[in-house]
Amino acid sequence: MTVFAFYLFAALMIASGAFTIFARNPVHSVLWLILAFFNAAGLMIIVGAEFLAMLLVVVYVGAVAVLFLFVVMMLNIDFAEMRAGIMKNAPLGVAIAVILLAELVLGIGAYRAGALDLGTPDGSAAPLVGESNIESIGALLYSKYLFLFETAGIILLVAMIGAIVLTHRGTSNPRGQQDIAKQNARRPEDATRNVRPEIGQGVEL
Amino acid sequence: MTEFFISLGMDATWAFFVASLAGVLLIALPLMLAVAMVIYVDRKVWAAINLRRGPNVVGPFGLLQSFADGLKVFLQETIIPSASNKGIFLLAPIITFTVALLAWAVIPFDAGVVLADINVGLLYILAISSLSVYGVTMAGWASNSKYPFFSAMRAAAQMISYEVSIGFILVCVVLYAGTFNLSDIVEAQRGHGLGFINGYYFNLLLFPMWVMFFISSLAETQRVPFDLTEAESELVAGYQTEYSSMAFALFWLGEYANILLMCALNTLLFFGGWLPPVDWAPLYWVPGIIWFLLKTFFFFFMFSWVMATVPRYRYDQLMRLGWKVFLPISLLFVFLISGWLMITRYGGVA
Numbered sequence: 192m193t194v195f196a197f198y199l200f201a202a203l204m205i206a207s208g209a210f211t212i213f214a215r216n217p218v219h220s221v222l223w224l225i226l227a228f229f230n231a232a233g234l235m236i237i238v239g240a241e242f243l244a245m246l247l248v249v250v251y252v253g254a255v256a257v258l259f260l261f262v263v264m265m266l267n268i269d270f271a272e273m274r275a276g277i278m279k280n281a282p283l284g285v286a287i288a289v290i291l292l293a294e295l296v297l298g299i300g301a302y303r304a305g306a307l308d309l310g311t312p313d314g315s316a317a318p319l320v321g322e323s324n325i326e327s328i329g330a331l332l333y334s335k336y337l338f339l340f341e342t343a344g345i346i347l348l349v350a351m352i353g354a355i356v357l358t359h360r361g362t363s364n365p366r367g368q369q370d371i372a373k374q375n376a377r378r379p380e381d382a383t384r385n386v387r388p389e390i391g392q393g394v395e396l
Numbered sequence: 397m398t399e400f401f402i403s404l405g406m407d408a409t410w411a412f413f414v415a416s417l418a419g420v421l422l423i424a425l426p427l428m429l430a431v432a433m434v435i436y437v438d439r440k441v442w443a444a445i446n447l448r449r450g451p452n453v454v455g456p457f458g459l460l461q462s463f464a465d466g467l468k469v470f471l472q473e474t475i476i477p478s479a480s481n482k483g484i485f486l487l488a489p490i491i492t493f494t495v496a497l498l499a500w501a502v503i504p505f506d507a508g509v510v511l512a513d514i515n516v517g518l519l520y521i522l523a524i525s526s527l528s529v530y531g532v533t534m535a536g537w538a539s540n541s542k543y544p545f546f547s548a549m550r551a552a553a554q555m556i557s558y559e560v561s562i563g564f565i566l567v568c569v570v571l572y573a574g575t576f577n578l579s580d581i582v583e584a585q586r587g588h589g590l591g592f593i594n595g596y597y598f599n600l601l602l603f604p605m606w607v608m609f610f611i612s613s614l615a616e617t618q619r620v621p622f623d624l625t626e627a628e629s630e631l632v633a634g635y636q637t638e639y640s641s642m643a644f645a646l647f648w649l650g651e652y653a654n655i656l657l658m659c660a661l662n663t664l665l666f667f668g669g670w671l672p673p674v675d676w677a678p679l680y681w682v683p684g685i686i687w688f689l690l691k692t693f694f695f696f697f698m699f700s701w702v703m704a705t706v707p708r709y710r711y712d713q714l715m716r717l718g719w720k721v722f723l724p725i726s727l728l729f730v731f732l733i734s735g736w737l738m739i740t741r742y743g744g745v746a
Binding site: 216241248249260265324371 | 409523533534537545549552553556559576
């Protein structure tokens with residue numbers, strides 16, 4: 192059963208990864224990418240990492256991919272122009288692909304050669320029986336890796352402040368600023384007046 | 397249920413498979429019936445508040461109105477716009493409907509009556525509810541039409557915004573309950589208020605969270621006053637504009653299944669799920685599922701009530717409420733609740 196599920200998820204994941212690249216329409220690409228995320232979550236559940244699987248779906252499928260889809264849909268990409276540009280950027284793309292492939296080959300080669308001391312799998316990383324993923328991760332994250340965890344938090348904080356600084360227009364700019372309290376405090380009496388003008392007289396504003 | 401099928405002489409794998417299938421049918425079919433009935437209830441409540449009669453022609457008191465509507469759309473022709481992206485156009489309602497059913501797998505209807513009793517239940521719900529945006533977004537894009545596309549953009553932005561504060565509200569509940577398992581969260585509410593009230597709503601720190609959760613669930617299911625994705629005065633019918641026949645019906649069913657899910661979540665997280673409102677022995681004679689359904693129905697009534705009485709928000713007001721009001725307040729309450737629990741439950745400042 193588990194073996195069947197593994198091959199199902201793995202095959203679907205590789206297939207959807209391939210379709211992500213080969214799809215002609217960028218929106219289809221993003222949708223295939225989402226399917227790939229899903230199958231990755233399925234694989235994580237098989238190895239017993241259900242917490243990570245759920246986080247993958249919540250964060251990547253639920254937020255990141257939605258923003259991808261959002262941007263790709265809004266851009267309204269011109270396919271003819273994109274195909275014309277492919278030859279211009281081809282050398283760069285090939286160079287990146289070659290570098291990535293070389294890194295993969297080197298990394299796997301080094302690992303196979305035993306030059307890296309990564310430790311032998313002794314089963315200590317397997318999920319503990321009777322303790323949920325969340326408890327194990329929490330216990331590690333807030334004790335052994337507390338410093339790294341807080342560093343990651345600070346990096347995210349810096350990124351957040353950066354995004355705010357880039358988009359903040361400042362209060363000196365009168366355009367686009369709303370004073371919500373002022374809007375809420377506005378009453379009909381402040382804005383309207385009930386008058387009964389004489390015929391032919393009109394109203395003084 | 398697996399044991400029952402094993403006792404019939406199946407081997408364990410098959411018994412598990414058959415039991416899961418039976419469980420799925422036992423949840424999905426009554427759910428569809430419930431959806432048909434709550435659509436009727438919704439229209440009746442709305443009509444009563446507007447001093448109208450509502451559906452009253454088909455069947456006694458109009459009870460069969462939803463089935464008549466269902467039969468009508470079933471017999472209609474499915475129209476696929478020639479300029480649409482056909483595959484995604486047809487996939488979108490199917491995804492909406494499937495995702496709306498998926499989340500029910502972890503909802504406990506009574507003690508132990510749950511299809512999948514997993515210990516990341518609440519995260520699973522969060523994950524599945526974040527998927528429901530895809531049905532709307534894909535429908536809007538694939539229709540290749542102006543208003544559905546606007547609606548898809550609005551839906552994507554709105555659902556991401558409110559999911560953030562819903563996430564923090566759920567963290568508050570999880571902090572109090574100490575677990576992500578929905579059944580255990582319900583059990584943790586037994587006698588929570590003054591030692592005899594079952595439910596978190598009586599807690600002064602959690603009551604504001606419940607109010608925010610209720611409003612966020614209105615926004616998450618795109619109900620009035622947050623139904624900007626299908627605001628008929630601006631966007632015709634939003635993402636459903638180009639849909640007809642069963643594809644349209646699937647959106648409808650999915651939408652109401654999602655609303656029922658949110659009502660069930662309100663019940664489970666804050667109002668004690670299948671537990672009676674007060675921890676008093678005679679009340680336990682009523683089966684738990686009755687309490688669960690009563691509470692869920694009460695929240696559905698509140699949804700209808702809001703729909704009939706509150707005018708629609710403006711889009712910038714909706715975004716402001718999500719990001720500038722709910723997010724800071726829920727973050728503050730995560731802070732307050734963890735501090736309070738640290739002092740009272742986990743032994744002081746250490």
